[in-house]
Amino acid sequence: MKKAFLILGLITAAISVHAQTFKQQIAAHRQKYMDDFLAEQRSPLKKDDLPNLRFFDADSTYSVVAKVELLQNEPTLKLTTFDGHSQEYVRYAKLTFSLKGKALQLTLYKSPALSAIPQYKDYLFLPFTDATNGGLTYPGGRYMDMNANDIKDGSLTVDFNKAYNPYCAYSDGYQCPVPPKENKLAVSVEAGEKLFAGEKKH
16 A cells, blocks of 8 residues: 555656646746847847736646648748738648647748758748637737648647737737648637737738
Protein backbone atom coordinates (compact mmCIF):
# COMPACT_ATOMS: atom_id res chain seq x y z
CA MET A 1 0.00 0.00 0.00
CA LYS A 2 2.82 2.40 0.89
CA LYS A 3 4.42 1.68 -2.47
CA ALA A 4 1.16 2.48 -4.26
CA PHE A 5 0.88 5.80 -2.41
CA LEU A 6 4.54 6.56 -3.23
CA ILE A 7 3.96 5.90 -6.94
CA LEU A 8 0.79 8.02 -6.90
CA GLY A 9 2.70 10.80 -5.18
CA LEU A 10 5.48 10.68 -7.77
CA ILE A 11 2.95 10.80 -10.62
CA THR A 12 1.16 13.77 -9.04
CA ALA A 13 4.47 15.57 -8.53
CA ALA A 14 5.50 14.92 -12.13
CA ILE A 15 2.18 16.30 -13.43
CA SER A 16 2.57 19.37 -11.21
CA VAL A 17 6.12 20.01 -12.47
CA HIS A 18 4.98 19.60 -16.08
CA ALA A 19 2.12 22.07 -15.57
CA GLN A 20 4.43 24.59 -13.94
CA THR A 21 7.03 24.19 -16.68
CA PHE A 22 4.35 24.66 -19.35
CA LYS A 23 3.10 27.85 -17.67
CA GLN A 24 6.66 29.16 -17.51
CA GLN A 25 7.17 28.43 -21.22
CA ILE A 26 3.98 30.29 -22.15
CA ALA A 27 4.90 33.18 -19.82
CA ALA A 28 8.29 33.48 -21.55
CA HIS A 29 6.63 33.31 -24.97
CA ARG A 30 4.21 36.10 -24.04
CA GLN A 31 6.97 38.26 -22.63
CA LYS A 32 8.83 38.04 -25.94
CA TYR A 33 5.57 38.75 -27.77
CA MET A 34 5.18 41.99 -25.80
CA ASP A 35 8.85 42.90 -26.20
CA ASP A 36 8.49 42.55 -29.97
CA PHE A 37 5.90 45.34 -30.02
CA LEU A 38 8.53 47.70 -28.67
CA ALA A 39 11.24 46.45 -31.03
CA GLU A 40 9.12 46.57 -34.20
CA GLN A 41 9.35 49.92 -35.99
CA ARG A 42 5.82 49.72 -37.43
CA SER A 43 4.24 48.44 -34.22
CA PRO A 44 0.71 49.67 -33.42
CA LEU A 45 1.43 49.60 -29.69
CA LYS A 46 3.71 51.55 -27.37
CA LYS A 47 4.93 50.71 -23.90
CA ASP A 48 1.90 52.34 -22.27
CA ASP A 49 -0.43 50.13 -24.33
CA LEU A 50 1.05 46.80 -23.22
CA PRO A 51 -0.90 46.56 -19.92
CA ASN A 52 -4.05 46.42 -22.08
CA LEU A 53 -2.97 43.13 -23.64
CA ARG A 54 -4.92 40.28 -22.07
CA PHE A 55 -4.50 36.52 -22.26
CA PHE A 56 -6.25 33.36 -21.15
CA ASP A 57 -4.43 31.39 -18.46
CA ALA A 58 -1.94 28.91 -19.90
CA ASP A 59 -3.71 25.60 -20.47
CA SER A 60 -1.81 22.59 -21.79
CA THR A 61 -5.04 20.93 -23.00
CA TYR A 62 -5.04 23.51 -25.81
CA SER A 63 -1.67 22.26 -27.04
CA VAL A 64 -2.48 19.43 -29.45
CA VAL A 65 -0.62 17.20 -31.86
CA ALA A 66 -2.05 17.44 -35.37
CA LYS A 67 -1.69 15.00 -38.24
CA VAL A 68 -0.18 16.82 -41.22
CA GLU A 69 -1.21 16.20 -44.83
CA LEU A 70 1.13 18.14 -47.10
CA LEU A 71 -0.59 19.59 -50.15
CA GLN A 72 1.00 19.43 -53.57
CA ASN A 73 0.67 21.66 -56.66
CA GLU A 74 -1.67 24.10 -54.95
CA PRO A 75 -2.47 27.25 -56.93
CA THR A 76 -1.70 30.67 -55.51
CA LEU A 77 -4.77 32.23 -53.91
CA LYS A 78 -5.60 35.64 -52.55
CA LEU A 79 -6.65 36.07 -48.94
CA THR A 80 -8.73 39.22 -48.44
CA THR A 81 -7.40 41.63 -45.83
CA PHE A 82 -9.50 43.58 -43.34
CA ASP A 83 -8.90 46.82 -45.27
CA GLY A 84 -10.27 45.37 -48.51
CA HIS A 85 -6.99 44.50 -50.21
CA SER A 86 -5.53 41.01 -50.60
CA GLN A 87 -2.34 39.03 -50.11
CA GLU A 88 -1.10 35.98 -51.98
CA TYR A 89 -0.77 32.66 -50.20
CA VAL A 90 -0.58 28.97 -51.05
CA ARG A 91 -2.29 26.19 -49.13
CA TYR A 92 0.60 24.27 -47.61
CA ALA A 93 -0.97 21.52 -45.51
CA LYS A 94 -4.12 20.20 -43.86
CA LEU A 95 -4.00 19.73 -40.11
CA THR A 96 -6.29 17.18 -38.47
CA PHE A 97 -6.56 17.05 -34.69
CA SER A 98 -8.86 16.63 -31.72
CA LEU A 99 -9.66 19.46 -29.31
CA LYS A 100 -12.01 19.16 -26.36
CA GLY A 101 -13.24 15.84 -27.73
CA LYS A 102 -14.05 17.21 -31.20
CA ALA A 103 -12.37 16.22 -34.45
CA LEU A 104 -11.23 19.40 -36.22
CA GLN A 105 -9.28 20.53 -39.26
CA LEU A 106 -7.31 23.64 -40.20
CA THR A 107 -5.36 24.68 -43.29
CA LEU A 108 -1.79 25.93 -43.05
CA TYR A 109 -0.72 28.63 -45.50
CA LYS A 110 2.60 29.73 -46.94
CA SER A 111 3.39 33.20 -48.28
CA PRO A 112 5.38 33.21 -51.56
CA ALA A 113 6.58 36.74 -50.79
CA LEU A 114 7.91 35.81 -47.35
CA SER A 115 9.37 32.55 -48.66
CA ALA A 116 11.68 34.58 -50.85
CA ILE A 117 13.29 36.07 -47.73
CA PRO A 118 15.87 33.61 -46.32
CA GLN A 119 14.92 33.98 -42.65
CA TYR A 120 11.24 33.37 -43.46
CA LYS A 121 11.58 30.59 -46.02
CA ASP A 122 10.09 28.02 -43.58
CA TYR A 123 7.44 30.30 -42.09
CA LEU A 124 3.85 29.03 -42.14
CA PHE A 125 0.72 31.02 -41.40
CA LEU A 126 -2.26 29.67 -39.47
CA PRO A 127 -5.21 32.10 -39.29
CA PHE A 128 -8.42 30.88 -37.64
CA THR A 129 -11.72 31.88 -36.12
CA ASP A 130 -13.65 30.20 -33.32
CA ALA A 131 -16.74 30.62 -31.15
CA THR A 132 -15.05 33.14 -28.81
CA ASN A 133 -14.66 35.81 -31.53
CA GLY A 134 -16.62 38.97 -30.85
CA GLY A 135 -16.98 38.16 -27.17
CA LEU A 136 -13.83 37.07 -25.39
CA THR A 137 -11.55 37.52 -28.39
CA TYR A 138 -11.06 39.80 -31.39
CA PRO A 139 -14.08 39.59 -33.75
CA GLY A 140 -11.90 39.09 -36.82
CA GLY A 141 -10.15 35.97 -35.54
CA ARG A 142 -6.58 35.23 -34.51
CA TYR A 143 -3.29 34.00 -35.94
CA MET A 144 -0.57 31.50 -35.13
CA ASP A 145 2.96 31.33 -36.51
CA MET A 146 4.29 27.90 -37.46
CA ASN A 147 7.50 26.56 -38.98
CA ALA A 148 7.83 23.82 -41.59
CA ASN A 149 10.85 22.40 -39.72
CA ASP A 150 8.61 21.59 -36.75
CA ILE A 151 6.71 19.00 -38.78
CA LYS A 152 8.10 15.66 -37.61
CA ASP A 153 6.99 12.25 -38.88
CA GLY A 154 3.82 13.72 -40.31
CA SER A 155 2.85 15.50 -37.10
CA LEU A 156 2.92 19.07 -35.80
CA THR A 157 2.21 20.50 -32.36
CA VAL A 158 -0.41 23.24 -32.51
CA ASP A 159 -0.42 25.29 -29.31
CA PHE A 160 -3.42 27.60 -29.16
CA ASN A 161 -1.91 29.25 -26.09
CA LYS A 162 0.27 31.08 -28.63
CA ALA A 163 -2.66 32.42 -30.67
CA TYR A 164 -2.39 36.18 -31.09
CA ASN A 165 -4.34 39.12 -32.48
CA PRO A 166 -3.59 40.69 -35.88
CA TYR A 167 -2.26 44.25 -35.80
CA CYS A 168 -5.70 45.33 -37.07
CA ALA A 169 -7.09 44.56 -33.61
CA TYR A 170 -5.14 47.54 -32.25
CA SER A 171 -5.06 50.06 -35.09
CA ASP A 172 -6.20 50.81 -38.62
CA GLY A 173 -3.67 51.14 -41.42
CA TYR A 174 -2.48 47.52 -41.56
CA GLN A 175 -3.18 44.81 -44.12
CA CYS A 176 -4.20 41.79 -42.04
CA PRO A 177 -5.54 38.68 -43.82
CA VAL A 178 -9.06 37.65 -42.89
CA PRO A 179 -9.08 34.01 -41.72
CA PRO A 180 -10.75 31.98 -44.51
CA LYS A 181 -14.02 30.11 -43.95
CA GLU A 182 -12.26 26.75 -44.10
CA ASN A 183 -10.43 27.71 -40.89
CA LYS A 184 -13.56 28.39 -38.86
CA LEU A 185 -13.54 26.17 -35.76
CA ALA A 186 -16.92 25.20 -34.32
CA VAL A 187 -15.58 25.29 -30.77
CA SER A 188 -14.57 27.92 -28.22
CA VAL A 189 -10.79 28.22 -28.11
CA GLU A 190 -10.30 29.80 -24.69
CA ALA A 191 -6.55 30.00 -25.05
CA GLY A 192 -4.08 32.57 -26.30
CA GLU A 193 -4.73 36.28 -26.59
CA LYS A 194 -8.02 37.85 -25.56
CA LEU A 195 -9.73 41.01 -26.83
CA PHE A 196 -7.54 44.11 -26.47
CA ALA A 197 -8.63 46.16 -23.44
CA GLY A 198 -7.42 49.50 -24.79
CA GLU A 199 -8.83 51.88 -27.36
CA LYS A 200 -8.33 50.98 -31.01
CA LYS A 201 -6.24 53.60 -32.80
CA HIS A 202 -7.50 55.14 -36.03
